[in-house]
Amino acid sequence: MRYKILPIVFIAILVFSCKKKKAGEPDAPQTLHHGILVLNEGLFQQNNASMGWFSFSDNSYTGNFFEQKTNRSLGDTGNDMKKYGGKIYVIVNVSSTIEVLDASTGNSITQISMVANGTPKQPRYVAFYGPKAFITCYDGYVDVLDTLSLNITNRIPVGANPEGLAISNGKLFVANSGGLNSPNVDSTVSVIDLGNLQEITRITVGKNPGSVQTDLNGDVYVISRGDYASVPSRMHRIDAITNTLVQSFPFDASGISPFNSNFLISYHDFSSGSNQIALFDPNTETIIDPQYIPTSGIQTLYGVQYSDMTNRIYCLDAKNYTVTGQVHVFSPNGVFETSYNVGLNPASILIYE
Amino acid sequence: MFLKLYIPTLLIITSCPVFGQEVKPIEEVVISPVNEKENSIRIDLSKDKIQNKLANDLGQILSLLPGLQVKNYGDVGGLKTVSFRSLGAAHTALVQDYSLVSTTQSGQADLSSFPVDFIEKLELITLSPTRTEIPIHAKLAGVVVNVESVHSYVGTNQRNLILGAQAGSFDQYEGYLMLQKRSKKWAGTLTGKIRSYGGAYPYTYLNGNTTIKDRRENNSLQEYFGTASVQFSPSQNHRFQLRISGNDYKKDLAGAVIFYNSNAAQYLNGYGLNGTINHQFKKNRWNVFSSLNYQKNNLQYLDSTYLNTLGYLDSRYYSRQFDLQSQAAYSITEKWGILIGSSLISEELKGKLLVGNPYRNTSESVLGIEWKAIGKILAQVGLQGVFEKRDTVLNSQWNILPAVSWSFDLGSRNKIGMVYRYTCRQPSFNELYYQQIGNTKLKSEKAHIASVRYDLTLPFKRGILQTMIQPFYAYVYDKILAIPTKNLFIWSIQNIGISDAAGVEFTELIQKKMKQHTLGMRINYTFQYTQDISDPKSPTYRHILSYAPLHSGSVELDYTWKKLSFFILTSYLGERYALNQNIPANLLEDYLLLDAGASYTQKLNQSELTLRLTVNNITNKQYNYINYFVMPGTHFNIRLQYAL
Numbered sequence: 003m004r005y006k007i008l009p010i011v012f013i014a015i016l017v018f019s020c021k022k023k024k025a026g027e028p029d030a031p032q033t034l035h036h037g038i039l040v041l042n043e044g045l046f047q048q049n050n051a052s053m054g055w056f057s058f059s060d061n062s063y064t065g066n067f068f069e070q071k072t073n074r075s076l077g078d079t080g081n082d083m084k085k086y087g088g089k090i091y092v093i094v095n096v097s098s099t100i101e102v103l104d105a106s107t108g109n110s111i112t113q114i115s116m117v118a119n120g121t122p123k124q125p126r127y128v129a130f131y132g133p134k135a136f137i138t139c140y141d142g143y144v145d146v147l148d149t150l151s152l153n154i155t156n157r158i159p160v161g162a163n164p165e166g167l168a169i170s171n172g173k174l175f176v177a178n179s180g181g182l183n184s185p186n187v188d189s190t191v192s193v194i195d196l197g198n199l200q201e202i203t204r205i206t207v208g209k210n211p212g213s214v215q216t217d218l219n220g221d222v223y224v225i226s227r228g229d230y231a232s233v234p235s236r237m238h239r240i241d242a243i244t245n246t247l248v249q250s251f252p253f254d255a256s257g258i259s260p261f262n263s264n265f266l267i268s269y270h271d272f273s274s275g276s277n278q279i280a281l282f283d284p285n286t287e288t289i290i291d292p293q294y295i296p297t298s299g300i301q302t303l304y305g306v307q308y309s310d311m312t313n314r315i316y317c318l319d320a321k322n323y324t325v326t327g328q329v330h331v332f333s334p335n336g337v338f339e340t341s342y343n344v345g346l347n348p349a350s351i352l353i354y355e
Numbered sequence: 356m357f358l359k360l361y362i363p364t365l366l367i368i369t370s371c372p373v374f375g376q377e378v379k380p381i382e383e384v385v386i387s388p389v390n391e392k393e394n395s396i397r398i399d400l401s402k403d404k405i406q407n408k409l410a411n412d413l414g415q416i417l418s419l420l421p422g423l424q425v426k427n428y429g430d431v432g433g434l435k436t437v438s439f440r441s442l443g444a445a446h447t448a449l450v451q452d453y454s455l456v457s458t459t460q461s462g463q464a465d466l467s468s469f470p471v472d473f474i475e476k477l478e479l480i481t482l483s484p485t486r487t488e489i490p491i492h493a494k495l496a497g498v499v500v501n502v503e504s505v506h507s508y509v510g511t512n513q514r515n516l517i518l519g520a521q522a523g524s525f526d527q528y529e530g531y532l533m534l535q536k537r538s539k540k541w542a543g544t545l546t547g548k549i550r551s552y553g554g555a556y557p558y559t560y561l562n563g564n565t566t567i568k569d570r571r572e573n574n575s576l577q578e579y580f581g582t583a584s585v586q587f588s589p590s591q592n593h594r595f596q597l598r599i600s601g602n603d604y605k606k607d608l609a610g611a612v613i614f615y616n617s618n619a620a621q622y623l624n625g626y627g628l629n630g631t632i633n634h635q636f637k638k639n640r641w642n643v644f645s646s647l648n649y650q651k652n653n654l655q656y657l658d659s660t661y662l663n664t665l666g667y668l669d670s671r672y673y674s675r676q677f678d679l680q681s682q683a684a685y686s687i688t689e690k691w692g693i694l695i696g697s698s699l700i701s702e703e704l705k706g707k708l709l710v711g712n713p714y715r716n717t718s719e720s721v722l723g724i725e726w727k728a729i730g731k732i733l734a735q736v737g738l739q740g741v742f743e744k745r746d747t748v749l750n751s752q753w754n755i756l757p758a759v760s761w762s763f764d765l766g767s768r769n770k771i772g773m774v775y776r777y778t779c780r781q782p783s784f785n786e787l788y789y790q791q792i793g794n795t796k797l798k799s800e801k802a803h804i805a806s807v808r809y810d811l812t813l814p815f816k817r818g819i820l821q822t823m824i825q826p827f828y829a830y831v832y833d834k835i836l837a838i839p840t841k842n843l844f845i846w847s848i849q850n851i852g853i854s855d856a857a858g859v860e861f862t863e864l865i866q867k868k869m870k871q872h873t874l875g876m877r878i879n880y881t882f883q884y885t886q887d888i889s890d891p892k893s894p895t896y897r898h899i900l901s902y903a904p905l906h907s908g909s910v911e912l913d914y915t916w917k918k919l920s921f922f923i924l925t926s927y928l929g930e931r932y933a934l935n936q937n938i939p940a941n942l943l944e945d946y947l948l949l950d951a952g953a954s955y956t957q958k959l960n961q962s963e964l965t966l967r968l969t970v971n972n973i974t975n976k977q978y979n980y981i982n983y984f985v986m987p988g989t990h991f992n993i994r995l996q997y998a999l
Contacts, residue, residue, distance in 0.1 A: 047611040048933065049562075049983055050940065065940065066563075074563035077614040097615040115615065121660045122616050140662045162664050182663040184791065230791070322838065325894045325936040346940075 028062045030055055030070040033107055038316075039067070039352040041083040041092060042327065042345030044076075051080035051094060052345045055108075056329070065345055068101075072110045076101065083350040086130045087149055090352065093137065098122035100137065102152055112152055116145070129167045129174070131196055136174055138164035144176055144192075146199060156199050160192040166214035168222060170242040172196050175222045177211035178204070191224055193245045203245050207238045215258035215265065216242070217284035223265070225255050230272060237267065239287065249287060254278070259306040266294065266315065270303045277303040279317070279336075295336040309353040314339070318348040402511065404913075405471050407922055407954055409521065409969045409992040414466030417500065418926065419909055420479050421860035421879045422827070425466065426902060427980040430987050431527060431552040432576035432606050435466040439498040440829045441856040441885035441903050442802055445780045446497030448490075452507045452584075452598060454631050455490040457650040457676040459702045462783025468602065469502070470580060472519070472531045473546050475510025476503040481806070482760050482774055484694060484723025484735035487635070487644035487682040491698040491719045495737040495756045497778045497802060505533060506544050506584040506598055514963075516999040524990035526553025526575075542586040552576040554609070556987040559977045562614055571985065573619045574609040578602065592638045598631045611983040618660060625654040645681035650674075672706040674784075682721070694723035694735075704784045710795075713788045715743040715781070730763025741781055745795040754779055754799065762808075770810040778802050782835055786848040792837070794848045802831045818867030825860040827883075834889075851889060854900055858883030861908075873915040880908035887935055898937040902981070904929035904945070918957060924950040933982040946978040963998045 031037070037057045044051035053068040053076060068076045077097030084091050085105050092101040100114040116123040116139065124140035134155075135147040140163050146156035161178025168175050173193050180188025190204040191211055208226025215223045222240040235256050239249040257268040265282040267289070281294035295315065297303060304327070305318035315332040319341075327348040331339045410416050414435030418425040424441070428434040436444035444463035449456040456464050480499040483489045493499045505512045517533040531548040554574030559566055582600035589595075608621040633646035654672045661668035682696030703714035723735040737756040744750065756779065762772030782797040806827035813820040834852030863878040885903035887895045899905070906929035914921045926948050932941045952969035968991070975988040 045934070047613065047983065049612075049614045069563040072563065074565045075614055078616070094615075096613055098618075099615045113615070117616075117618065120618055121662075122618050124662060142662070163662060180664070182661065321894065324838075324934050326938065 027066045027070070028057075028064045030064050030067045030108065031057070034105075034354045037354050038329065038342070039083075039090070039108070039354065040329065040344045040348050041080045041350040043080050043347035043349040044078065045324065045346060046079060046096060049075060049078050049097075050346060051076045051078055051097075053080070053083075053092065053108075054345050056342050056344065061342075063343060067108060071103070071108050080349060081125070082127045083352060084128055084130070085352050086135065089149065091128050091135060093125045093128055095124055095126060095140075096122075098124055100125060100128075100147070114147070114152060114154070116154075118143075118157070126164065127166050129169055131169045131174070136167060136169075138167050138176060140164070140182070144174065144194065158194055158199050158201065160194070160201060161188045161190050161204065163188070164192070165212045166224075168214040168216045169196070170216045170220045170222050173202070173242060173245075175214050175216075175224070175240065175242070177214050177224055179210050179212060179227075181210060185229065187229070189226065191222075191240065205240055205245060205247055207240070207247055208236055208250065209233050213256070213258050215260065217260075217265070218263055219284065221248075221284065223258050223284070225258060227256065235269070251287075253280070253289065253292075257303075257306060259308060261308045261315070262310070264290070266306050266308065268303050268306045268317075275302070279303070279306060281336075291336075295332050296338060299338065299341070300330060304347065305349060307351055308334075311353050311355055316351055316353075318351070320347045323347055402475055405474055405477060407920065407952055407967060407969075408924075408950075409523075409952065409967055409994055410471050412467045413469035413471055413500075413502065416471055416477065417466065417479075419879060419911070419924075421823075421825070421862050421881050421908075422498075423479065424881075424902075424904070424907065425980075427986070428984045429467075429574070429609060430525075430554065430556065431550075432467050432554075432578065432604075433609075433984070436463045437466060437500065440804065440827055440858070441854065441883060441900065442497045442804070442829060442831060443780075443800070443834075445783065445800070445835075446778060446802060448493035448496035448499050450490055450493050450499055450501045452502070452504055452631070453488045453490070453633055453644075453646060454598075454629065454648045454650075455492050455678060455700075457652065457674065457702070459652070459674040459676050459704050459784060460654070460672055461785055462780070468578075468604070470531075470548050470550075472548060473504040473506070473517075473533055474502055475505055475507065475512060477501070482733055482735070482758055482776065484721070484733050484758070485684050485692050485725045487642050487684050487694065487696070490646075490678070491680055491682065491696050491721045491737070492678075492700060492717070494721055494723075494735065495719060495739060495778060496780070497776070497804060504582075505535060505546065506582055506596075508542055508544075508586050508596070514998045517996060518998075519994055519996035521992060521994040523992035525556045525987065526551070527992070528552075529994075540588050544582075544584045546580075546582045548578075548580040550576070550578050554607070556990070558612075558985040558988065560612060560983070560985060569612070569617070571609055571987075572617060573607040573621070575607045576604070578604040578606075592636055594635045594637075596631070596633050596635075598629075600629045602627050611981075612985055613983075620659040622657040622659075623654070624657070625652065627652040640686040642684040643681070644683075646678070648676075648678040650676045650678075670706065670708050672704060672709075674704045675702070677701040684723075690727045692725035694721070694725075696721050696723075702784075704788075708790050709784070709788045710790065710793060711744075711788060713743065713784045715741065715784075717741050717781075730761060732759070732761050734759040739779075741799075745787070752799070768812050770808075770812075772808040772810075773806070774808070775803070775805045778804065782848070786835055792847055797835060797848060798833050798850050800831065800833050800835045800850070802829055804829045815867075817869060818865065821862075821864040823860070823862040827856075827858055827860065829856040831855070852887065853889045854885060854887055856883050856885035856903070858885075871917050873913070875911075875913035877911045877913075878908070879910075880906070882906055895935040895937075898935055899932060901932050901935050901941075904931040906945075919953065919955055921953045922951065924952075926950075928980065943982060944978070946976055947974075948976055948978070949973040961999060965994075965996045965998070967994045967996070968992070 040054045042052045055064040055067040077094040079096040081095040082093040090103040090105050098116040102111040116125045126138045128137045137145045144158040160176050162180035164176045165179045166177045176192040178188040178190045187210040193202045210227040212227045213225045220242045224238045227235045237251045237255040241248045254269045255267045259266040267280040267282045269278045277297035277300050279295040280292045281290040300319050302320040304320035307316045317330040319328040329342045411431045414425045424438045426436045449464040478501040519531050521529040529550040533546045535544040557570050559568045580602045584598035587595045603626040606623040610619045628651045631648045636643040652674045656670040658668040678700045680698030684694040686692045697720045700717040705712050718740040721737045726732040739754040741752045758776035760774040779799040779801040808825040811822040832853045833850040836852045837846045861880040866875040885900045909926040911924045930945045934941045950971045954967040957964045
């Protein structure tokens with residue numbers, strides 16, 4: 003009969019199987035200074051987009067910064083984060099929301115639901131001009147947000163699935179990716195008059211336009227991402243006065259980041275897994291140094307940002323997209339200094355003194 | 356509208372008064388790995404145990420077997436796939452009435468599309484080298500889930516008519532019918548089922564520190580199933596069967612709960628047709644089984660909020676599978692048996708989002724041996740040839756797939772068996788050809804699986820205690836995984852992973868009869884440690900794979916007294932990770948569910964009336980197996996069945 007004890011043993015294993023307690027996170031600071039606010043994109047349908055706070059004071063990382071500030075989660079796929087006029091605007095793509103936070107404390111001011119006629123607009127990126135924020139929405143519009151009332155005041159129709167946007171010469175330049183029509187993607191940039199909020203024209207650049215950036219001269223630079231196969235990812239220059247494409251560059255590029263008067267041109271090759279960060283001079287339109295920053299320690303280059311406040315270059319590393327990412331810090335001369343562990347797929351950072 | 360009227364009407368007209376009769380005893384659950392009459396390594400589940408659960412589908416039943424993990428993406432109609440010892444769903448072959456269920460497109464069967472109302476027998480087979488009715492392709496897979504219904508004509512069903520109706524929470528209505536006629540040489544069976552489900556169940560989830568209450572939307576279902584079969588036995592030696600079945604469905608796809616965005620508008624519509632003809636010849640020492648099967652499936656995925664220029668996504672797929680095979684078994688002596696067999700499978704898939712119109716021809720041959728010498732040795736070797744055109748080049752591949760087991764008795768009560776097999780699974784057509792995601796360079800995913808099984812049978816006064824303990828190890832390489840290779844939204848399929856799994860499966864059955872009372876208890880428990888060993892430099896090296904819980908199990912108590920029977924079932928799923936990195940942010944909570952049910956059977960001359968009632972998730976546990984695919988809280992089902 004000794005065998006009769008077996009069921010009891012196994013029931014006990016079932017009931018008392020060991021549990022791991024979730025580790026506590028450091029407290030989020032009351033006011034934000036001397037650190038980095040990180041927007042981590044998370045993964046699609048996992049509701050794990052997050053905002054984290056890395057403190058320079060004690061090198062601690064608070065991964066649930068947003069939860070501590072709001073008692074709720076950020077949502078699904080945090081796509082863009084910018085600071086403007088005392089507020090932080092966080093664009094959450096799949097949840098289709100814009101989170102507006104107080105820039106000095108990180109406390110929530112409001113959450114804006116981005117749904118039109120029952121369909122999520124899927125916001126992507128934000129840019130600012132005067133009292134207005136312009137938000138590209140994947141449903142083919144640029145939404146205009148009044149930064150004082152925090153209401154959507156206009157919807158400007160553009161091309162299919164707009165992505166990056168930038169402002170120059172009183173005009174808004176919007177990359178129409180058409181990504182959801184793949185393989186028949188879009189190839190144009192919409193030009194919008196910021197006076198009457200009407201589309202003036204569309205400029206053909208190359209397949210699948212994504213990032214948009216301006217230089218100090220007002221020129222607009224656009225990256226067309228191609229088809230990730232035979233059509234390569236390229237950078238193009240648009241004259242913001244004549245609204246014309248004036249130059250296409252022959253080198254690989256997937257991101258453009260302002261670096262004083264220059265650009266840092268980043269590129270991640272999905273086939274080989276290699277990374278590259280070049281220094282580009284928009285005055286001479288030439289690459290100064292094709293390997294300005296050593297990338298041997300970076301697995302998947304997911305973004306580059308320069309802070310004139312700290313005079314440092316920050317490279318965002320998504321690793322294999324399913325594990326904790328990192329922020330690698332480089333001196334302005336491109337010398338590696340340190341790395342910080344952050345969240346899943348770091349997409350954007352804000353530096354605080 | 357028709358369905359909404361028909362099903363309650365069916366329920367009402369079958370709810371006639373019932374009168375007293377004798378009780379049907381609980382059917383014994385037999386765990387028989389080395390039973391002398393058996394020529395396979397298997398675990399089975401009795402028909403009554405299945406029927407008493409009022410299970411929505413096969414997935415719900417399979418989750419009660421040790422070693423199987425059923426990934427559950429929703430309630431009625433929600434996708435359910437089964438994984439055996441962490442091998443992945445594509446390593447499991449599903450056989451229904453001697454035919455291999457087609458998995459042409461995704462490589463895995465959706466268990467939610469298999470009702471269990473007419474199941475006569477359910478087996479989990481790890482090796483069956485000399486059984487002629489198990490298709491060769493299934494024999495070479497990691498594990499076989501073998502389902503035999505009333506259309507197999509080998510079960511215990513002696514009924515001419517079964518008519519039933521079921522109603523449940525959240526607007527669940529079902530009606531089913533079986534007609535069977537048997538004569539000396541002929542037998543014919545007709546079965547049908549319709550079901551509808553509203554699916555708007557309430558649920559709560561934690562958003563940060565805030566508890567959110569909501570109701571499931573876009574989760575309804577309408578489904579129709581029908582099968583007709585004829586069996587003809589011109590002599591004692593020959594048996595012919597013809598079977599034709601079809602199903603049609605319209606499903607809403609609720610998907611994962613997305614915070615702040617409850618605007619899901621995806622739908623899945625489709626139908627399937629399946630035709631089989633088979634012949635069995637048994638004489639003296641020969642047993643020959645031949646079959647021809649044709650399957651066709653049409654599927655439409657519709658997303659009415661897709662943000663392309665059209666404003667919607669309408670993807671349609673058309674798949675066909677043709678399967679011809681023959682197996683012959685011969686008992687050379689009482690101790691020696693041999694089987695040889697060959698099969699040809701032809702599959703094709705068409706769809707606008709696929710690159711080309713993929714097809715695949717697979718030729719498989721198997722040699723099986725059974726040798727009862729020192730214990731029993733079962734062995735098989737399969738030769739698999741795969742031929743398909745990839746990137747306009749004809750690609751051929753040959754695999755040799757061996758498997759062997761040795762089992763023996765240690766006295767009359769103890770039995771020990773050992774099994775090893777090498778298996779591989781081909782990439783599915785989605786993995787090969789789905790637009791930018793597909794990768795035509797994929798190799799097959801391979802696995803070595805080994806297990807040792809110990810069985811103990813202890814009869815005691817009016818009862819029996821059976822114990823099964825089975826440690827196992829599985830090593831999988833060239834794992835087919837999806838990773839982002841173009842950007843975060845465009846993933847591609849690669850052969851990059853290696854994993855291993857070590858664990859133990861445990862089953863305990865106790866049954867005792869006391870006059871008119873019968874008590875039973877069944878315990879299943881699986882421990883498995885499945886780790887990623889792909890890359891020592893990876894942050895997930897030696898981490899537990901996602902959705903591979905360390906602990907899972909169930910405890911079921913049965914009690915029968917005269918006309919009544921009751922069961923209480925507790926099932927447990929341990930903590931698991933939503934992603935491969937084992938960090939607290941990815942940890943999903945364990946859960947313990949409590950279900951109960953009762954049934955009352957009344958005999959009326961030749962007929963029988965059975966009333967069944969179940970209460971699921973009695974404690975109203977708010978849980979999900981897959982992250983944010985929320986499951987229902989407490990819900991009820993009542994079923995009335997008339998059998999003649």
